[in-house]
Amino acid sequence: MAFWLACPGCGRRSVEEFRFGGEVLSRPDPDAPTAEWNDYFYNRRNVQGVQREWWYHRLGCRKWLIAERDTRDNTVVSTAWPGGVSKD
Numbered sequence: 001m002a003f004w005l006a007c008p009g010c011g012r013r014s015v016e017e018f019r020f021g022g023e024v025l026s027r028p029d030p031d032a033p034t035a036e037w038n039d040y041f042y043n044r045r046n047v048q049g050v051q052r053e054w055w056y057h058r059l060g061c062r063k064w065l066i067a068e069r070d071t072r073d074n075t076v077v078s079t080a081w082p083g084g085v086s087k088d
């Protein structure tokens, strides 16, 4: 299913220009228990609703961005550079 993503640098583009990078995760502390690291590397929440995701604009500026996307209908709620905010 095709949909649109608004790159903060390039503007609104087809999702086919991007590469999906997975959910935005919080990295455990270096001395966290093994179970917490296993969860970080192998388990995903697989949210049915809005989730924060990494996307790479491979056919544009070649930068990583963060998008909030509703997984039920691929509606992109917002996009931003890591550490910043830019609305769709």
Ligand SMILES: [Zn+2]
Pocket (backbone or CB within 6 Å): 007, 008, 009, 010, 011, 057, 060, 061, 062, 063
């Ligand atoms: Zn871009």
